[in-house]
Amino acid sequence: MMKLSKSARTLCLIAICAFTATCVTAQNKYMKRVSDLPGVQYMYIDGATLPAGGVPGLDMSDDNTISSVEIINCDDNSQSERVLELLDPLINELPLMTKAKEMHVSVDLHGEKQHGRIKRMLLLVTTKNDAMQVIYITGDIDAETLKAIHDADIPK
Amino acid sequence: MDLSSFKRLVLAHYRSMYRVAYAILRDSDDSQDAVQDAVTRLWEKRHELTDISDHEAFCITAVKRRCIDMLRQRQRTMEEMPTSLEHLEDGTDTAQAIESRDTLARVNELMDALPEQQREVLRLRSWGGCSVQEIAEITGLSCDNARKVLSRARQKLKELYNRKK
């Protein structure tokens, strides 16, 4: 077996790290593909853009972090099926946490939870006329704290 | 230079190389090591050999250099020259030219009678084909002294040989 000299090994290691760094982006590749569809609105929010204190109901100085928020709005019902098709790999990656259907709205929540903390979440909201909203959040958020955001917002 | 040319131009002279090594080192194993080391060195420098006209001389110089290095590394012990003649090769031209082994034995015996330094210089020159400069390097003598010792050794040997007849 060929032995690489020390300098060649170092060079290869640097190359691998540099190449990996360029491949890693904050945007999810599946969400990015959906954003390229016509009739789709896409928003990307980097966690660093958010105020240091966090958002109302979620104090980020308290060991909760948001890495990214990606939002897709699709009013064109001809694209809904395509959206789901493109998101299928991501949907399959994340276990289904909850699925609810009411009269006009269907809500699917997929998420990755570890020790009471949520790492990734994918929310799919489909309305009767097939308009769709997709929210994908990455970070490290306490599940109870996240639930409490909704409670805090309900007028007392 | 490819492998087959190397074998033809360098390894063909292994006998001369061994004889020279033996003349200097006085030990068969060491002499073989010296020849192998010299061959390895010559292999590394084989691209220079294409410009050489006298490959045998080049190979012998290489083995001499190696022997001198080995002598420097190990403690030089002044070994006695073998009094028997069994280590000699048969069937050479000089073997046939000397009429009897008695002559050879006599000269061999007379060499034992010479002072150690003269014996060594004589051996290095006659057996190893070492130049005066190489003898000086091996023995630690100056070039001039090495030449004088060689001269005295030969003259003494002839004188003793004449006396013994």
Add this chain to the structure above:
Amino acid sequence: MTLQIHTVKQLLNLYYGGLASTDDERRLVEFFTTETDIPCELQDDRDVVLSLARLGEVRIPDGMADELSALAERLDRQERISRRGHRWVAATSVAASIAIIVSVIVFIARSSSTDPYEITDPQLAETEAHKALLLVSEALDNADGSIIEAGRALSLFVPYDSISNNTIHTEDDETI
């Protein structure tokens, strides 16, 4: 005679003076070896010169030629393997260098280009992120509510305390 006698005597003078070159000595040995009719005055010289030359003709150890041949072949083989290895190292180094350069270029290009979809206004980012989190939070909250309701519904059929570890134990102690 291959050499004139006076030439031989000259060579012998050099020989005994320690001044003869190795080539001169070789000529003397050759003369004394090949010449059959040596003058009496030179016979002692012949014996001395040839004996000294003869004593150096040591026996070559058996198998030395084969050993040296094997050594040369081994050196050749090692060199070829090493050359192959060096080519790989050189190619790997070149590839690695190119990868580094390409990565740096791509990284700079990506850093300098602005994503048209990215919200950079912190105020807007906060508002939109809050809206998104609310939706997610509501969904999570509803999920919890559903689990509690499901538990209550099940408890109508089986005692609540027998619902444990995702199994239901019947009154007859069977496990569902």
